[in-house]
Amino acid sequence: NAGVTQTPKFQVLKTGQSMTLQCAQDMNHNSMYWYRQDPGMGLRLIYYSASEGTTDKGEVPNGYNVSRLNKREFSLRLESAAPSQTSVYFCASSVGTDNSPLHFGNGTRLTVT
């Protein structure tokens, strides 16, 4: 039982490059989330998908786009990477958005130079 799987684990980009972070869950969860984690800031919500076919902005959506490809997969795209997007990105899933527990992947460490 893999839970939440994120790829890649590490990535280095140059300013202006684009990339897509992939996330898949095998728990049949309805809701999926993308967070970024920066030192001293905790986890900040970028985008979420309450259910298949819907996406909504979180606290820090600027510079990002998402796609809920199907119930299992939720991707995060950086169209033109900036140094301020250097961070560790976590994908999570939950049964619903009603405070049910979040299950996290192991993160993608992204550096933008």
Added chain:
Amino acid sequence: TQLLEQSPQFLSIQEGENLTVYCNSSSVFSSLQWYRQEPGEGPVLLVTVVTGGEVKKLKRLTFQFGDARKDSSLHITAAQPGDTGLYLCAGARTSYDKVIFGPGTSLSVIP
């Protein structure tokens, strides 16, 4: 200003000592969750508290939700090196709000 504050930010103690970490807010929360995160991994849920004044125990860990549902504490008895990690509190103000995370307390337990 963060909606959820955690203290202390860093804590280093000897194996066998007791400790308490705190999660505070000026807002009322419908529930609070505690997660532990180890280096290179994602956070893992420890407990959810939903009732003001509630106390939950998980082996050597005791979690309390304040009567006014604005704060929570985590007490660890006889800390062990395996308790080392980042402890995050997270909460939602209503059952339909998204969960907000505090900045975390980084705990190091020295053998």
